[in-house]
Amino acid sequence: xxxxxxxxxxLDGKIAKHDKHFTDWTSPEDxxxxxxxxxxxxxxxxxxxxxKTAIKPLSKRNCLVLSKSIKKLKQTNNNLVYINxxxxxxxxxxxxxxxxxxxILGGTSIYSLALKNNMVDEIYLTIEPIIFGRGLNxxxxxxxxxxxxxxxxxxxxxLGSILLHYKK
Amino acid sequence: xxxxxxxxxxLDGKIAKHDKHFTDWTSPEDxxxxxxxxxxxxxxxxxxxxxKTAIKPLSKRNCLVLSKSIKKLKQTNNNLVYINxxxxxxxxxxxxxxxxxxxILGGTSIYSLALKNNMVDEIYLTIEPIIFGRGLNxxxxxxxxxxxxxxxxxxxxxLGSILLHYKK
Numbered sequence: 001x002x003x004x005x006x007x008x009x010x011l012d013g014k015i016a017k018h019d020k021h022f023t024d025w026t027s028p029e030d031x032x033x034x035x036x037x038x039x040x041x042x043x044x045x046x047x048x049x050x051x052k053t054a055i056k057p058l059s060k061r062n063c064l065v066l067s068k069s070i071k072k073l074k075q076t077n078n079n080l081v082y083i084n085x086x087x088x089x090x091x092x093x094x095x096x097x098x099x100x101x102x103x104i105l106g107g108t109s110i111y112s113l114a115l116k117n118n119m120v121d122e123i124y125l126t127i128e129p130i131i132f133g134r135g136l137n138x139x140x141x142x143x144x145x146x147x148x149x150x151x152x153x154x155x156x157x158x159l160g161s162i163l164l165h166y167k168k
Numbered sequence: 169x170x171x172x173x174x175x176x177x178x179l180d181g182k183i184a185k186h187d188k189h190f191t192d193w194t195s196p197e198d199x200x201x202x203x204x205x206x207x208x209x210x211x212x213x214x215x216x217x218x219x220k221t222a223i224k225p226l227s228k229r230n231c232l233v234l235s236k237s238i239k240k241l242k243q244t245n246n247n248l249v250y251i252n253x254x255x256x257x258x259x260x261x262x263x264x265x266x267x268x269x270x271x272i273l274g275g276t277s278i279y280s281l282a283l284k285n286n287m288v289d290e291i292y293l294t295i296e297p298i299i300f301g302r303g304l305n306x307x308x309x310x311x312x313x314x315x316x317x318x319x320x321x322x323x324x325x326x327l328g329s330i331l332l333h334y335k336k
Contacts, residue, residue, distance in 0.1 A: 011291070013306060132311075137180065145300060150327070159318070160334070161318075
């Protein structure tokens, strides 16, 4: 199984201004890239807040929504499952489903959970040429320093949104 | 006067793990670039913590150290002045000194002060291909979103430290 972390951040490392803030600040070119990568994934893992802020594009996709307020696995329709990662073994569940490519879409707590559980093989990080000053971080977890390797970088538009592709 | 902000961050947007942590995690190629840019600057503005953690390379350069515990402007030798930005008009002081190129070297509170006071015309940001998970942010200040433009990007080494050059 391959885990791909997908994220966009400001040049000061923020993935949003606050919890309810998701996609209105990223470039159209980043959104295009995002959907292109999601097309290659069997399942998208996303937190409940992130799912709610992007429910329209995500409702068409196969999603696994992580929420700490869910008592047990809940399948609401063909392409939407809710899981509480505190009472369900997430990696075991993904294995039983025979997924090959898993996309980690955030937010902070889901990215952190993935990093903690060695569920980050690749990272696609788009850096938008803006500054928020304060906001939500990509990760919020105490770990030892993790080394990645930059595979490619690609300037996406005139203002200079840049897409960085990392591997473990 | 031109203000250049110089910084290195992890791919998760951290400039250090903690206050005393400065330069041991950045690449040699970033350090080379840093010194090349500093060579072009008339003065380097730096916080007291950052100055202490990099006192050896910085003591050879013309430095303005910002500290809130300094009562009044203190010149300790030919190339070292301490100023408290809360009781001295920093921009006025820089103008009277006739500096043309000013380098903002950090840490977080100095970068934030510069951003707040429109003292950021250019940014050189090196993104190292590592993750800290938690640490110090580039900025820590409530501002409206600021737009920059990416001028160039340059891969500095095999692991993929990448140098991003932004302008206002």
